[in-house]
Amino acid sequence: MAYTERIDGRKFDELRPMEAKAGVIPNADGSALVKAGKTTAYAAVYGPRELFPRFKQNPKTGIVRCHYGMMPFSGSGERIRPGNSRRSQEIAMVMEKSLNAMIDLSAFPNAVVDIYVDLPQTDAGTRCAAISAASIALADAGIPMKDMISSVAVGEVDGTVVADLSYDEEAYDAIVSDIPVAMTHNTKEITLLQMDGEISKENLMKALEMAKVGTETVYELQMKALKDKFSRSD
Amino acid sequence: MISNKETISVLAKEGKRLDGRGLLDYRQPIQLETGISWTAEGSAKVQIGETVVMAGVKLSLEKPYNDTPDQGGIMINAELLPLSSPEYESGPPGIKAIELARVTDRGIREAKAIDMKKLCVTPGEKAWFVIIDIVTINDAGNLFDAASLAALTALKAAKFPEVDPETGAINYKKKTDQGLPLLKEPLAVTVYKINGQLLVDPTTQEEHAYDARLTVASDDKGTISAMQKGGEMPLTIEEVGKMVDIALDKAKFLRTEVEKVVN
Amino acid sequence: MSNILKNEREVVIPGEALAEGMDYLPGDNTYREGDKIFSKVLGLVGVAGRVMKITPLSGPYLPTTGDKIIAKVFDITMSGWRFKTNTAYSAMMNVKDASSRFIKRDEDLSKILAIGDYAVVTITKVTSQNLIDLTMKEPGLHQVSGGRLVKINSQKVPRIIGKQGSMISLIKDKTGCNITVGQNGIVWIKGDSDKELLAEKAVKMIEARSHEEGLTSKMEKFLTGGAQ
Numbered sequence: 001m002a003y004t005e006r007i008d009g010r011k012f013d014e015l016r017p018m019e020a021k022a023g024v025i026p027n028a029d030g031s032a033l034v035k036a037g038k039t040t041a042y043a044a045v046y047g048p049r050e051l052f053p054r055f056k057q058n059p060k061t062g063i064v065r066c067h068y069g070m071m072p073f074s075g076s077g078e079r080i081r082p083g084n085s086r087r088s089q090e091i092a093m094v095m096e097k098s099l100n101a102m103i104d105l106s107a108f109p110n111a112v113v114d115i116y117v118d119l120p121q122t123d124a125g126t127r128c129a130a131i132s133a134a135s136i137a138l139a140d141a142g143i144p145m146k147d148m149i150s151s152v153a154v155g156e157v158d159g160t161v162v163a164d165l166s167y168d169e170e171a172y173d174a175i176v177s178d179i180p181v182a183m184t185h186n187t188k189e190i191t192l193l194q195m196d197g198e199i200s201k202e203n204l205m206k207a208l209e210m211a212k213v214g215t216e217t218v219y220e221l222q223m224k225a226l227k228d229k230f231s232r233s234d
Numbered sequence: 235m236i237s238n239k240e241t242i243s244v245l246a247k248e249g250k251r252l253d254g255r256g257l258l259d260y261r262q263p264i265q266l267e268t269g270i271s272w273t274a275e276g277s278a279k280v281q282i283g284e285t286v287v288m289a290g291v292k293l294s295l296e297k298p299y300n301d302t303p304d305q306g307g308i309m310i311n312a313e314l315l316p317l318s319s320p321e322y323e324s325g326p327p328g329i330k331a332i333e334l335a336r337v338t339d340r341g342i343r344e345a346k347a348i349d350m351k352k353l354c355v356t357p358g359e360k361a362w363f364v365i366i367d368i369v370t371i372n373d374a375g376n377l378f379d380a381a382s383l384a385a386l387t388a389l390k391a392a393k394f395p396e397v398d399p400e401t402g403a404i405n406y407k408k409k410t411d412q413g414l415p416l417l418k419e420p421l422a423v424t425v426y427k428i429n430g431q432l433l434v435d436p437t438t439q440e441e442h443a444y445d446a447r448l449t450v451a452s453d454d455k456g457t458i459s460a461m462q463k464g465g466e467m468p469l470t471i472e473e474v475g476k477m478v479d480i481a482l483d484k485a486k487f488l489r490t491e492v493e494k495v496v497n
Numbered sequence: 498m499s500n501i502l503k504n505e506r507e508v509v510i511p512g513e514a515l516a517e518g519m520d521y522l523p524g525d526n527t528y529r530e531g532d533k534i535f536s537k538v539l540g541l542v543g544v545a546g547r548v549m550k551i552t553p554l555s556g557p558y559l560p561t562t563g564d565k566i567i568a569k570v571f572d573i574t575m576s577g578w579r580f581k582t583n584t585a586y587s588a589m590m591n592v593k594d595a596s597s598r599f600i601k602r603d604e605d606l607s608k609i610l611a612i613g614d615y616a617v618v619t620i621t622k623v624t625s626q627n628l629i630d631l632t633m634k635e636p637g638l639h640q641v642s643g644g645r646l647v648k649i650n651s652q653k654v655p656r657i658i659g660k661q662g663s664m665i666s667l668i669k670d671k672t673g674c675n676i677t678v679g680q681n682g683i684v685w686i687k688g689d690s691d692k693e694l695l696a697e698k699a700v701k702m703i704e705a706r707s708h709e710e711g712l713t714s715k716m717e718k719f720l721t722g723g724a725q
Contacts, residue, residue, distance in 0.1 A: 051585070072313075073291065075273055078292070082313060116315065120270060139539045142650075222510075227508050235569060237613070
């Protein structure tokens, strides 16, 4: 274990300072803003609404469609050319699968619920912030869900298991593994799991336990964001 | 789904609007914020009423164009994000995004707002290129004015990144405290005509009920740098004159809002 | 041992546990897993005897037979009109359901309702695929003309109307406006333009504060104070 102190001084299981707000985009049926450290994600939900092209319609249930985009000025280096990169498409797809596990659109045959997430600035943990924001936006839109989905990335930096890696940790000059995880709250089941890098099974299991705790922290913030909309009474 | 076109037109004739504003009143709040994106070399978020727009400036070192070997370049791009309105879909920019980008671009480029020669590092070889990307967060009308405000504020807030003197590589993670060489500060104001009356800062519903519009970009000396007429109906010369007067007056007002966040 | 875990009118998010034990039953917008009942939506807890239910604070409108809605014509066919309903589903109105007077075969339907027109209509049928049939034949149903249309969340409609219409009557009295509330979340307000604006603000305020207690008296204060 050579990584004894984190670059930004956090404890190994400590998440970056996080903020979450619901209902930030008035035009949308539901929306949210999530900040995790220097990664910021806006999420907006539109629907259930009419689905085109028709052949995609499902007569048994509504479907969910996720879209993920990084704004051109949101990368830590050069400008990102606008357009749907392969990375964006893959992230949108795993987001969809992750959220779909809990969504119930059986009352809306042939319809679609569109979820859009766009990021003005990024510092790793982008798909995690995106999923957490999308989950708040879905609840804000009144979409029926069995549970909230909360997401955080865990992993290992030079032998040390850590939670919520920053970009500098992902790019650290040693053996690193980056594991985005999304979990339900009640049953702590995993709906998103990806990994790249190198890790032993023992550390992987340790990392997943850390994810269990980390996603709880995210859940508390998501709940607060939604309930704060209704706390006012005079 | 909702248009209220007829009522908007009838009210306009009486000098009234659906939300009770005066014809020449901007919505409240008007809020500008800089530094909303640490990855951009300069960034701004603008809110006018419920319309929210963001702009980010990215700088890069490129070979100058052949016909201007001693100058840098500027490009303005706009994206109407689907998250900002039920009207927008994913995909390449449609004509509305293209018009927004090009009108905002002309306002800044034709004003010669940036001293292009000062962007040159090595003539014929290397110069700074400035790209401003405007994105919509909530489109509740009047994107033209919000985009112009956001672009100008982001430009004023932008700082050059550090360049390694030996390799010439840009270190985007470290900013110098040197800003862009701005000569002028152009702002665009769009004036709308509905049922013979002129108004500013339209809501989305008003944007679907107008006869004609004129976007006028001007600098703080009142010099006009770009114009764009839109809408199906014609304008008289007299109307154009009145609209320009309104635009120049409102630009002055909006400029004080910019001064609040960047000097 | 059965237990209620939340208070009446408490705000809950999807997945929050409302009650445990088999004595309680899952009502609207809830589900049972194991011996616990959970919320399915963001909303207010309601306890009715042994039934736990959630009143959503937001959410889409589910077309229901008998509901009065405000819809927009987007197409005219040989047999009638097609409407947008502010949902994922379009609606159809047959010529024979448009009016109690006899409509001739070659009559120009756009003279009755043109594309872009709005109408106050009633849902007569909803299929399993959520296709909707409408009628405009009953009293109180007709084209929208003049005034303004306002869009609110359809879940707030009961609050806008109030118990036995108490809230909507209050707004009508204080503003002198005619107000028609569509169950699909579209509200039509017609009166003096200043009063229309006051009524619109009142409707929007109720929408934003629907979770608060004593809303009717708060709205009375707001409406009596007039508006600047």
